[in-house]
Each structure stands twice: as C-alpha cells, then as structure tokens.
Amino acid sequence: MAKDKKKIYKPKPVSGFSEWLPEIRLIEQQWLDHIRGVFESYGFASIETPSVEELDVLLAKGETDKEIYTLTRLQADPKDDKDARLGLHFDQTVPLARYTAQHFNDLVFPFKRYQMQKVWRGERPQLGRSREFVQCDIDVINVDQLPLHFDAEMPAVIFEALSGLNIGKFEIRISNRKILLGLLEYLGIEDTVSVTRNVDKVEKLGRDEVHKILIEECSLSADHAAQILDLAIETTLDNLEPLNNQMQEGLEELRFVMDQLAHLPPHAIIADLSIVRGLDYYTGTVYETRLLDYPEFTSSICSGGRYDDLAGSFINRKLPGVGISIGFTRLFEVMQNFDAVKGHKKSPADILMVLPSEDERANVSAISRTLRERGFKVEQYHAPQKIGKQIGYAEKKGIQYVWFPPFDAGGKNEVKNLDTGAQTEAAPESWKKS
Amino acid sequence: MAKDKKKIYKPKPVSGFSEWLPEIRLIEQQWLDHIRGVFESYGFASIETPSVEELDVLLAKGETDKEIYTLTRLQADPKDDKDARLGLHFDQTVPLARYTAQHFNDLVFPFKRYQMQKVWRGERPQLGRSREFVQCDIDVINVDQLPLHFDAEMPAVIFEALSGLNIGKFEIRISNRKILLGLLEYLGIEDTVSVTRNVDKVEKLGRDEVHKILIEECSLSADHAAQILDLAIETTLDNLEPLNNQMQEGLEELRFVMDQLAHLPPHAIIADLSIVRGLDYYTGTVYETRLLDYPEFTSSICSGGRYDDLAGSFINRKLPGVGISIGFTRLFEVMQNFDAVKGHKKSPADILMVLPSEDERANVSAISRTLRERGFKVEQYHAPQKIGKQIGYAEKKGIQYVWFPPFDAGGKNEVKNLDTGAQTEAAPESWKKS
Numbered sequence: 105m106a107k108d109k110k111k112i113y114k115p116k117p118v119s120g121f122s123e124w125l126p127e128i129r130l131i132e133q134q135w136l137d138h139i140r141g142v143f144e145s146y147g148f149a150s151i152e153t154p155s156v157e158e159l160d161v162l163l164a165k166g167e168t169d170k171e172i173y174t175l176t177r178l179q180a181d182p183k184d185d186k187d188a189r190l191g192l193h194f195d196q197t198v199p200l201a202r203y204t205a206q207h208f209n210d211l212v213f214p215f216k217r218y219q220m221q222k223v224w225r226g227e228r229p230q231l232g233r234s235r236e237f238v239q240c241d242i243d244v245i246n247v248d249q250l251p252l253h254f255d256a257e258m259p260a261v262i263f264e265a266l267s268g269l270n271i272g273k274f275e276i277r278i279s280n281r282k283i284l285l286g287l288l289e290y291l292g293i294e295d296t297v298s299v300t301r302n303v304d305k306v307e308k309l310g311r312d313e314v315h316k317i318l319i320e321e322c323s324l325s326a327d328h329a330a331q332i333l334d335l336a337i338e339t340t341l342d343n344l345e346p347l348n349n350q351m352q353e354g355l356e357e358l359r360f361v362m363d364q365l366a367h368l369p370p371h372a373i374i375a376d377l378s379i380v381r382g383l384d385y386y387t388g389t390v391y392e393t394r395l396l397d398y399p400e401f402t403s404s405i406c407s408g409g410r411y412d413d414l415a416g417s418f419i420n421r422k423l424p425g426v427g428i429s430i431g432f433t434r435l436f437e438v439m440q441n442f443d444a445v446k447g448h449k450k451s452p453a454d455i456l457m458v459l460p461s462e463d464e465r466a467n468v469s470a471i472s473r474t475l476r477e478r479g480f481k482v483e484q485y486h487a488p489q490k491i492g493k494q495i496g497y498a499e500k501k502g503i504q505y506v507w508f509p510p511f512d513a514g515g516k517n518e519v520k521n522l523d524t525g526a527q528t529e530a531a532p533e534s535w536k537k538s
Numbered sequence: 539m540a541k542d543k544k545k546i547y548k549p550k551p552v553s554g555f556s557e558w559l560p561e562i563r564l565i566e567q568q569w570l571d572h573i574r575g576v577f578e579s580y581g582f583a584s585i586e587t588p589s590v591e592e593l594d595v596l597l598a599k600g601e602t603d604k605e606i607y608t609l610t611r612l613q614a615d616p617k618d619d620k621d622a623r624l625g626l627h628f629d630q631t632v633p634l635a636r637y638t639a640q641h642f643n644d645l646v647f648p649f650k651r652y653q654m655q656k657v658w659r660g661e662r663p664q665l666g667r668s669r670e671f672v673q674c675d676i677d678v679i680n681v682d683q684l685p686l687h688f689d690a691e692m693p694a695v696i697f698e699a700l701s702g703l704n705i706g707k708f709e710i711r712i713s714n715r716k717i718l719l720g721l722l723e724y725l726g727i728e729d730t731v732s733v734t735r736n737v738d739k740v741e742k743l744g745r746d747e748v749h750k751i752l753i754e755e756c757s758l759s760a761d762h763a764a765q766i767l768d769l770a771i772e773t774t775l776d777n778l779e780p781l782n783n784q785m786q787e788g789l790e791e792l793r794f795v796m797d798q799l800a801h802l803p804p805h806a807i808i809a810d811l812s813i814v815r816g817l818d819y820y821t822g823t824v825y826e827t828r829l830l831d832y833p834e835f836t837s838s839i840c841s842g843g844r845y846d847d848l849a850g851s852f853i854n855r856k857l858p859g860v861g862i863s864i865g866f867t868r869l870f871e872v873m874q875n876f877d878a879v880k881g882h883k884k885s886p887a888d889i890l891m892v893l894p895s896e897d898e899r900a901n902v903s904a905i906s907r908t909l910r911e912r913g914f915k916v917e918q919y920h921a922p923q924k925i926g927k928q929i930g931y932a933e934k935k936g937i938q939y940v941w942f943p944p945f946d947a948g949g950k951n952e953v954k955n956l957d958t959g960a961q962t963e964a965a966p967e968s969w970k971k972s
Contacts, residue, residue: 113598115636115852118624121588125644129584145910147887147917150563154555154670155656164547172612177660178625190552191612202549210559212884212934214920217560222589226611236588253920418549450646453581476579483581486648486687500646
C-alpha cells in the first residue's frame with residue numbers, strides 16, 4: 105500500500121484575533137482574576153450573556169454600525185430562513201439592556217452587575233484594531249431614580265482594579281455633562297451632539313483647531329466657541345460659576361462625587377471639565393482614564409458615565425444607570441508592546457515532583473496528592489528519566505520548586521528552590537513555600 | 539413639542555443560547571472555578587484561542603460538519619472579499635491542533651493545557667440542543683511518543699473535578715480501543731470504523747439489536763458478531779484472553795491505567811470493554827462518564843481518549859496526545875432540570891453595610907474599605923433609608939451579614955447574621971465570619 109502523502113495546511117494568525125502563549129495567558133488570568141475580585145468585593149454580581157443577540161436587538165437603538173458580525177450556518181438550507189438573524193455582540197451595554205428588560209421581574213434593584221466577556225467588531229484589519237477583545241464592565245441599574253452614590257463608587261472600584269495591574273501610574277478624569285450642556289443651553293446652542301463631540305477632541309487637536317471647527321462646522325460665533333473652550337480647558341471646580349440650574353446641578357453632582365473619593369490619592373482622581381465623551385447617551389457624570397507613564401498611548405483605557413434610560417428600546421420602564429468599562433484586551437496588548445508584560449511561567453505548577461524510578465510511581469503519586477490537598481499545584485514528572493533532565497524540565501516551564509521524594513525505603517523528602525538554589529528536607533504534610 | 543412615542547422591541551430568548559440569572563451564574567462560576575483549580579493543581583496551563591478560525595483550518599481534517607457558523611460583516615463591501623473566511627470553532631481540539639502547530643517552537647513538551655471556552659454549533663433549534671456551550675478540556679501533547687502515565691492522569695483529574703460538583707455519583711468508564719481493534723484484526727474484519735461505531739451503540743440499543751446490525755449492515759457472520767459482542771459485554775480485565783499482539787498491548791495499557799487509579803473509589807473508575815467511542819481518531823485509551831443518580835440522562839458527560847497524531851494537518855511532526863472534555867453547559871443545564879442547582883445569592887457580597895444617615899457616609903465607607911482589605915466582599919447600601927428596608931434588601935439579595943456601623947460618636951459596630959438571627963458586637967479590624 106502506498107502511503108498517503110500528507111497535505112499540510114500551515115496555519116497563520118488571523119488578523120485582529122489575538123492569542124497568547126501559556127506564560128502570557130497566565131498573566132492575563134492574574135489580571136482578570138484581580139479585576140473580578142475587586143468587582144465582587146463591592147458586591148457586583150456576574151452575568152454572562154450569549155455571544156449573539158438577535159439583529160433586531162443589536163440594531164434597536166438605531167445603531168447603524170457597520171462593524172457587526174452576523175452568523176450564517178455553513179450549510180444553511182432554505183428552510184432555515186425563518187430563523188432570527190443573529191449577530192455577535194459588539195459591546196456589553198446592549199446585551200445588559202436586553203437582559204435587564206427580559207429578566208426585569210427576577211432582578212433585585214439596584215442591580216449591580218459585572219460582565220467580562222469577549223466582544224466582536226468587524227473592523228477592517230488594515231486599521232490594526234482588534235476584532236475580538238475582552239471588556240470588563242460594571243454597571244448599576246435602578247428603577248426610576250439612581251442615587252449619586254454609585255457615580256462615586258465607579259471610580260473607587262476602577263482605582264482599585266487598575267492599581268493591581270502592572271500599568272504604572274494612571275489618572276481617572278471625571279466630569280459631569282450637565283455643566284457643558286448647561287452652558288450650551290444658556291448660550292442657546294441647540295446642536296449639542298455635534299458641539300460635545302468636537303469638544304471631546306480638544307486634547308487630541310488642541311484648542312485652536314477645535315475653536316475653528318466649532319465656528320466652521322457647528323456655526324458658532326467666535327465668542328460662544330471661546331466661552332465653551334474656556335469652560336472645558338480653563339475652568340476648575342473652584343472657579344466655575346454656574347450660569348443656570350443645569351450647570352449648578354452638574355457642579356453639585358461633580359462635587360459630591362469628588363468628595364466621596366477624597367480618600368484616594370489626589371493625583372489619581374481628577375475633575376476635568378474637558379471630559380465630555382463623544383457618546384450622546386451620557387447625561388451626567390462621565391469618566392475617562394489615561395496611562396501617565398506611557399504618554400505615547402493617548403486613548404482612554406477605561407471610560408463610562410451615567411445614562412438616564414438604559415433599556416427604553418426593550419421595556420416601558422425608566423431604568424437609569426451608571427457604568428464604566430475597562431478595554432481589557434487593548435490595555436493588555438498595549439502593555440505587552442511597552443514590554444511591561446513578561447511571563448516566564450509556562451505552567452501554573454508550584455512544584456515539579458520528581459519520579460526517581462518506575463517502582464516509586466505509586467508512592468510519588470501519593471505524595472503529590474498530599475501536597476495538592478494542601479493547596480499546592482503539583483505537576484508530576486511522567487517518566488523515570490535522569491534527575492538532571494527532570495530539573496531541566498522544571499526550569500524550562502518556570503516551576504519554582506523541585507520535589508525529590510525518598511529514593512528508597514527510609515529515605516527523606518527534599519525540596520529544591522530553583523530561584524535560590526537552596527535544597528532542604530521537607531515533609532509533604534507540613535511543607536510551606538520558602 | 540409632541541413627545542415621541544417610544545417603540546418597544548420586546549426581547550425573547552434566542553433558542554439554543556442560554557443565559558442565567560445572577561444567582562445561577564454564581565453557582566456556574568463556583569463550578570468553573572473548582573474545575574479550573576483542579577486542572578491547575580495538576581500543572582495544566584490555560585490557553586485561550588480566538589473564537590474564530592479560518593474555515594480552511596476548521597475543515598482541514600475533512601470535516602464536513604454542516605453545523606459551523608461562518609461570519610459575515612453586516613455591511614461588508616466587495617473589497618473585503620479577499621479576507622479569509624472565518625468560522626466559529628465547534629470544539630477545542632481543532633484549535634488546539636492549530637495552536638500547537640503554529641506555536642510549536644515556543645512550547646515546552648509534554649504540553650499540558652486546559653481550555654474552558656465557549657464553542658458554537660449551528661444545530662437546528664428544534665432538536666433542543668445548545669448552539670453555544672462551554673467545554674472544559676484537558677489535553678497533553680508530546681512529540682513522537684507520549685508516556686502512558688498521562689492516560690491515567692486524565693481520569694484522576696476528572697474524578698477530582700467532578701467530585702466537587704453537586705452532580706451525585708458518577709462512573710468513569712475506561713477501555714482501550716486496541717483490544718477491540720485487535721479482535722477485528724484477528725477476525726480479518728476490515729471495516730473497523732463501521733463496526734466500532736455500532737458497538738458503541740450497545741448500551742443504547744441492546745445486544746440483540748446491535749448483533750442484527752453487525753450482520754445486516756457490516757456484513758459480519760453471526761459468529762463474528764457474537765464474538766465481538768462477547769468481548770464488549772461479557773469480558774472483563776480478568777477473563778480477557780488476548781488473541782494477538784494488539785489485544786495484548788491494549789490489555790497491558792488498560793491494566794497500567796487501572797493500576798495507577800487504584801487509590802480512587804473502585805465504583806467510580808470502571809474498566810468497561812464496551813466503551814469504544816464513535817470517533818475513529820482514538821487509537822488507545824478511551825473514556826466516558828455517566829451520571830449514576832440520574833439514570834434518565836444516558837449521555838456521557840465527560841469523554842475523551844488517546845490519539846496518535848493531533849496536528850498532522852498543520853505540521854509535519856508526529857504529535858500524539860491524550861485528552862478529555864467535560865461538556866460543561868450541558869451538565870449544568872441537566873442538573874438544573876433535575877433541580878440540583880439552586881441559587882439564592884443574587885450578590886457575591888458577604889456583608890451589606892448599613893448607611894444610618896447621610897452624615898455617616900464617609901465613616902461607613904471607611905469601615906467598608908477596612909473589611910474589603912481583609913478579604914470580605916462588602917456591598918454598601920446606597921441611601922440612608924429605614925433600617926428595615928436596608929435589611930430587607932440584604933435578605934432579597936441573599937447577603938448573609940448586615941453590618942451596623944456606629945450610629946453616633948462613641949457608638950459600636952454590630953453585625954447581624956441573617957441565617958441565624960444572631961446580632962453581635964464586632965470590630966472591622968478583627969471580625970470573622972461566624
């Protein structure tokens with residue numbers, strides 16, 4: 105029989121879809137576990153929604169985003185036409201709105217939830233953007249009214265979550281849209297969407313350029329444009345003079361939020377009236393977060409705000425909320441690019457258990473089990489090879505301790521710490537990491 | 539201005555895509571955390587692969603499965619045609635093969651990995667099957683040869699993983715395909731794929747029915763069919779008499795695996811020669827797992843086996859492996875149907891912190907922080923409402939402890955355990971759960 109010639113398809117990375125080697129994935133897990141731990145420590149409950157939603161749901165808010173991925177069965181037949189059309193979710197806010205409306209009667213409000221899932225956007229690959237990425241969101245939703253307490257809780261949670269990651273110094277910038285919207289109301293400017301979207305570009309384009317845009321594209325007078333930019337750039341909580349009720353309300357809300365955060369380092373939490381967020385569904389507090397040690401990276405790594413009406417497309421109840429979202433995958437990739445994520449552990453194991461000989465296998469397995477019961481992660485070497493080879497395997501996988509079981513009856517257990525080189529006697533029932 | 543009439547789209551569940559309320563999700567997380575902890579305690583490293591693979595990868599093994607979901611951008615334009623066609627992965631084995639081949643030079647072998655991700659299959663919804671579900675896989679891959687040690691490690695890990703879940707008694711059934719394949723070789727039967735697939739149905743259809751099928755569909759003689767079914771149904775490790783080298787080899791391998799598992803309860807680990815698995819890529823050890831307390835549910839909840847060549851479609855190296863997979867979502871759904879998953883905690887919080895008055899907010903927040911630093915999960919009540927209302931909130935969310943901070947200067951902290959009703963004095967710096 106002639107042997108079949110094997111056909112090899114050499115796989116290559118798919119643009120926009122990242123994956124990590126085990127040593128990097130281990131750090132990603134540590135980051136995600138830390139974030140989850142902080143979210144839960146404030147009483148946020150996890151939910152997961154399906155990766156897909158009906159297209160009618162994804163498009164309910166009039167979303168005309170062309171980046172949605174729709175699903176088709178590879179061998180769909182015409183009978184399937186009656187199926188709802190499905191698309192992968194592009195954020196976790198639309199699914200949260202749908203979930204809250206659908207399960208309204210089973211939820212206890214205020215509903216505090218976190219969600220850490222993959223989302224997908226069919227970006228053109230040449231933009232170098234991710235098409236699949238993890239977001240870590242917290243939101244609080246209530247019925248009719250939502251206490252301002254939660255607007256202050258968001259940055260407190262995020263400060264703690266980000267502080268546990270190796271991302272250097274960062275700054276959470278907070279504002280309240282009522283201040284700018286109040287000024288626009290006072291000045292009689294109606295096209296608030298376009299003006300706020302352009303004010304949002306101040307940091308990127310500079311004052312002069314935005315001033316020009318406000319005049320040319322938003323048809324503002326030079327004086328109005330200047331007043332708006334004075335507010336965004338020059339004004340602080342201390343010298344802001346409210347010109348109407350809306351500005352007054354925004355100022356009081358922002359002061360309340362800042363007061364509640366007084367326990368945090370002042371350089372980490374900043375009131376900054378230039379923060380307006382481009383999205384027009386925010387109605388009060390807004391947040392952005394910048395990395396300070398990596399000024400080359402100018403995007404916000406964590407943003408959000410308050411909205412008046414989360415799920416109006418899906419339920420006839422007023423559900424105000426406030427939320428914030430860490431763009432996890434992007435942050436993790438950026439820190440890798442800055443060489444701040446370095447993994448050397450290719451195994452989660454604490455201990456490599458040496459196998460001295462085939463005869464000792466049952467004894468060695470029993471020692472491993474004792475250590476596992478005590479909470480250690482133990483990889484057992486699979487074959488009675490030369491000890492040097494077994495130690496070399498631990499070194500290659502980044503396993504810190506090598507455990508030598510008794511090599512014969514009456515022998516002793518010893519443990520070598522590969523970090524220090526120290527080798528000491530040890531008992532499986534009482535050993536502790538040095 | 540006339541108020542816009544809101545258009546409401548009432549969302550409904552999408553068939554085949556499940557989601558849980560927070561109290562059920564919390565139990566799902568406990569199950570997943572437990573499984574992950576056991577996997578890691580044996581030194582399995584996590585990897586995650588993208589949700590999508592190129593269709594060329596998904597189809598590389600000649601897969602003609604019609605259940606693959608492909609992706610299309612909602613507003614794709616013709617210029618995008620050059621993009622690779624992408625599909626959602628339908629299992630974690632094809633992605634593992636692709637990953638191992640692609641990162642071959644960066645991995646340390648034996649490569650022990652676990653993977654706990656969603657997979658998608660575009661099943662027809664009327665079958666009542668899930669279209670999105672989580673699988674929890676462990677596999678060990680090596681180059682050229684893989685020690686039999688790992689065939690024994692798989693059931694040891696799974697026994698520990700499943701023992702921590704509230705699924706009642708279960709039985710891991712183990713066999714070795716070389717035994718049946720050796721008999722077929724001895725009998726001169728060439729159509730091994732069809733015969734093994736039918737032997738796999740013995741438990742479901744019964745001996746007589748399969749006997750008939752083997753004769754009618756596989757063209758076996760009545761005598762051969764009887765010999766095969768004797769082996770599968772009547773034969774044990776003790777009375778098996780190998781008729782050739784292949785059977786001998788299978789028997790020795792199976793004995794080695796069973797010996798290594800001697801420390802586990804004998805009723806939980808069974809050598810069962812009727813286990814052959816329908817999939818023809820298994821070449822040695824095979825596993826299935828049955829729930830014993832829910833005999834109505836006859837499918838295997840956790841299956842796998844050894845394969846000679848994982849990634850032959852993607853790399854010109856021989857990469858033998860052994861793996862096993864918990865069908866997590868299906869198991870979790872089945873246990874819900876049997877009423878064995880009951881959640882009452884709608885919040886992960888241990889403690890609800892009472893807010894006695896607005897003036898006390900800063901003090902109360904400081905007490906919450908102290909408790910969080912000590913590892914407790916603390917939800918702070920958001921408004922100074924009546925104490926009874928605040929306690930009622932804790933009850934509704936299933937939060938066990940209600941913390942009363944000092945109501946005035948010189949006052950004391952007290953904690954009420956809602957499970958027992960006991961209320962005691964407590965200091966944030968030293969309090970422990972009762």
